[in-house]
Amino acid sequence: MIHDSTVDSREVEFYRNLAAFWWDQSGPFWPLHTLNRLRVEWIQQQLAGHFGRPKTPVRPLQGLRILDIGCGGGILAESMARLGGEVTGIDVVEKNIHIAALHAGQQNLNIDYRTVTAESLAQNGEQYDVVLNMEVVEHVADLPAFMESCNSLVRPGGMMFVATINRTPLSWLFAIVGAEYVLRWLPRGTHRWNEFRKPGQMKKLLAAGGLDVAAESGVAVNPLTRKFSLSRQMAVNYMLAAGRKL
Numbered sequence: 282m283i284h285d286s287t288v289d290s291r292e293v294e295f296y297r298n299l300a301a302f303w304w305d306q307s308g309p310f311w312p313l314h315t316l317n318r319l320r321v322e323w324i325q326q327q328l329a330g331h332f333g334r335p336k337t338p339v340r341p342l343q344g345l346r347i348l349d350i351g352c353g354g355g356i357l358a359e360s361m362a363r364l365g366g367e368v369t370g371i372d373v374v375e376k377n378i379h380i381a382a383l384h385a386g387q388q389n390l391n392i393d394y395r396t397v398t399a400e401s402l403a404q405n406g407e408q409y410d411v412v413l414n415m416e417v418v419e420h421v422a423d424l425p426a427f428m429e430s431c432n433s434l435v436r437p438g439g440m441m442f443v444a445t446i447n448r449t450p451l452s453w454l455f456a457i458v459g460a461e462y463v464l465r466w467l468p469r470g471t472h473r474w475n476e477f478r479k480p481g482q483m484k485k486l487l488a489a490g491g492l493d494v495a496a497e498s499g500v501a502v503n504p505l506t507r508k509f510s511l512s513r514q515m516a517v518n519y520m521l522a523a524g525r526k527l
Contacts, residue, residue: 287400287427288373303354303380312502313356313416319500319509320415320520321360324442327496327522328411331440340365348409348434350399351417355381355392362390366411369393371402403430410436415444415520418483419476425486432490438527441492444500444520448477451516480515492523 302308325341328334334341343365349358352370354377362368362385372378375396382394412434421427435441446452484494499512499519 287421287423287430288398303356303377304384310354310356313353315507316500316509317356317360319511320444321357321364323498323511323520324413324522325364327442328440331495331522331524332410342366342411345410347411347413348402348407349413349415350431351415351420352381352394353377355384355394357413357415358392358394359385359388359390361411361413362392369395369409371395371397371399373398398430399427399434400430403433407434408436408439409434410439412439412441414441418443418445418478419473424478424482428483428486429490432487432492435490435492435525437525440495440522440524441487442520442522443483443487444518445483446477446518447516448479449516452477452518480519480521483521487521487523492525494521494523496522 303310305311306314328342328345332345341364342361345366347361347366347368349361349368349370352358352372353374355370358368358370358381370378370381370392371394372381373396378394378396381392385392385394412431414431418424418427431441480497487494497515497519499515499517500509501512501514501518502509
């Protein structure tokens, strides 16, 4: 069993119970599948600009070492691998890693999945061109310590992407009351409002690790069509792209 100061045991147990549903696109993780298509396009666009990569080839991320922290069942990791990235996916829930590895094998995708923490990788001195920190920071017990480790995993010239939920009255209304209780898009207990992270807080933690935010975007969802879109408003869901200078 993994023991780490930033691991929240309540979160581990919650996702352990949901592990078998990761690839059921009509199940409890359908929002992640829908959101994934939007965020992959945004991530690819930012990487193209940062690394000077063309946006349209079949494998535009070829040669980039990519770490997906809190990879879950591998939804984002598989997308990055299909774009040519050399992907490592990590999660503290062993069932998630088992399901992710099984599904990747069925898709003939070579992804290095590990049941390990970001802190452990950082202690071993590992670094990556791209670190994906998506929908994770609202689930950790010690955010500053967690981000310190994540920051150190970004090599000089590399990038980190952070996606999370702002801590505002609107996020409580939409992300918890709306998504979990009214629309029932997510299982109850998926989120805790007091663990939501403000953009300013995340920017300070990134800057403390030598990473400068180069792009940011809000994410909006239409409750009628269930479609996600980029937005200038960051009061609920948002994404940050930060780079480290060479």
